[in-house]
Amino acid sequence: MIYPIVVYGDAVLKKAAVDIEEGSIDVKQLAEDMFETMHHASGIGLAAPQIGKSIRMFVVDGSPLEDEDMADFKKIFINPEILWEDGDSWTFTEGCLSIPGIREDVTRPSRLKINYLDENFVEHEEEFDGMRARIIQHEYDHIEGILFTDYLTPFKKRILKGKLANITKGKCDADYKIKLPKKR
Secondary structure, eight states, X not given: OOOOEEOTTOGGGGSOOBOOOTTSSOHHHHHHHHHHHXXXXXXXXXXXXXXXXXXXXXXXXXXXXXXXXXXXXXXXXXXXXXXEEESOOEEEXXXXXXXXXXXXXXXXXXXXXXXXXXXXXXXXXXXXXXXXXXXXXXXXHHHTTOOGGGGSOHHHHHHHHHXXXXXXXXXXOOXXXXXXXXXX
């Protein structure tokens, strides 16, 4: 099932998500749906809040990057916790399915260690670096209620204010179905 992507301005994107209790939902089906939704939108990562579910889960698939190192990077992260981040910080232009049409430079540490459960609720603790770490950091931010635009300078945020306001109204170009924030 392909879900609509929740866009900028929806409260679900700005609140910390809750842990998933084993057996409370069908995480395998949800993961399958999230991968289908992400691939349909040409994404490389998707967090549950981006489909309107405030739970601590995200999926990643680096294979569309056509980088040999990313070909086998397809994972499901349930109730993840980043244990540490370090390494040389590096800047890369990030985009987000929930903020269509906007890409900006974000600086992040190059390495991390994360503890998470897979779709079978088996615990893992792994280290990632480079682009793999960046994708995880971006998606992890989503389950913490953080968007990549939160890392921008006040000046840059002022420049983007109009574009962001347009996204909340659905005035944006997305090649996938979006879900607008509820009117207050």
